[in-house]
Amino acid sequence: MNTNYPSFNDIHACPASLIQLQFWVIHEFDPDSPAYNQPSVSMIEGDLDITALNGAINVLLHRYPVFRTTFTMDDTGVVMQQAAPWQKISLPPTDLRPASGGPADENNIRQAILEEIRKPFDLTSGPPIRFRLFQNDANSYVLVITAYHIVFDLVTKDLFARELEKEYRQALSNNTEEEPAPRTDYAVYCAWQKNWMQSDECRKMEESWRGSKRVLSR
Numbered sequence: 001m002n003t004n005y006p007s008f009n010d011i012h013a014c015p016a017s018l019i020q021l022q023f024w025v026i027h028e029f030d031p032d033s034p035a036y037n038q039p040s041v042s043m044i045e046g047d048l049d050i051t052a053l054n055g056a057i058n059v060l061l062h063r064y065p066v067f068r069t070t071f072t073m074d075d076t077g078v079v080m081q082q083a084a085p086w087q088k089i090s091l092p093p094t095d096l097r098p099a100s101g102g103p104a105d106e107n108n109i110r111q112a113i114l115e116e117i118r119k120p121f122d123l124t125s126g127p128p129i130r131f132r133l134f135q136n137d138a139n140s141y142v143l144v145i146t147a148y149h150i151v152f153d154l155v156t157k158d159l160f161a162r163e164l165e166k167e168y169r170q171a172l173s174n175n176t177e178e179e180p181a182p183r184t185d186y187a188v189y190c191a192w193q194k195n196w197m198q199s200d201e202c203r204k205m206e207e208s209w210r211g212s213k214r215v216l217s218r
Helices: 018-029 050-063 106-118 154-172 186-197 200-216
Strands: 013-015 037-045 069-073 079-083 129-137 140-148
Touching (some): 013 186, 018 186, 050 129, 050 154, 079 186, 106 129, 106 140, 140 154
Antiparallel strands (some): 013 079, 037 140, 129 140
């Protein structure tokens, strides 16, 4: 893929990709549905440095503008995604333990998680990802990360989890060395896709596919 296209760092906004358009239309028809929420639930046992966790999350939100995007239709009918400026977020734990003491009730934990992952997203105001930390006991937590499918899939979820763990460990060790900036971002991909859809290569592939479809329908 040619990466000689402007990134979010250059333009801050670009048309949504084809797959993002599909999810945007679905969301417009049913904005309160959690069907395309992509949750990630992590049980954490033992000492948790909440300051380091906050730092790790903020590093990733700063590194990847796609997690700060909003989606709106402009005056020409084009759905645009715009990356908001990075702002530091804080993730204080929500304590689920009873006032009388002891660990949180498992049913209450389960209910809290379900309520969090089922909350709808507002793609117009954003962001398309959110974080929640529940405390179940003195050294027991649940980290819930929920993102809308328009910016998150199974591959993204795995990459995000790995980078979050890496950044958390670096924060614990007071390692201030920053990762190199990504060579490309989703704005670059969207511009490349739009260009490619108008290319001879794409037209040839479409003609080949249509020819195969005619043969199969005989």
